[in-house]
Amino acid sequence: MIYIIRGYDWQKFEERKQRVKNIAAKMNANYDEPRIIVDTKNQYYDMREVIERDMTVVNITK
Numbered sequence: 001m002i003y004i005i006r007g008y009d010w011q012k013f014e015e016r017k018q019r020v021k022n023i024a025a026k027m028n029a030n031y032d033e034p035r036i037i038v039d040t041k042n043q044y045y046d047m048r049e050v051i052e053r054d055m056t057v058v059n060i061t062k
Contacts, residue, residue, distance in 0.1 A: 003020065005017055005020070007046075008046045008048070010046075010049070017040055020038055020040075021038050021040075024036040024037070024038045
C-alpha cells in the first residue's frame with residue numbers, strides 16, 4: 001500500500017508519519033516477525049518557510 005501524507009505544518013506532518021509507524025508496530029506485535037514495513041520518503045515540502053526567510057523570489061516576481 002502507498003499512502004501520501006501531506007501537510008503544511010511541519011510538526012503535524014511529522015506526527016502523522018509517526019502515527020503510521022506506531023500503527024504498524026502495534027499490528028506487527030501480533031506476529032513473530034514483521035509483516036508491515038513502513039518506508040517513508042519526504043517528496044513534498046511546503047516552500048513557505050523557505051521563501052519567508054528570503055523574499056527575493058517574490059520581490060523579483062512582483
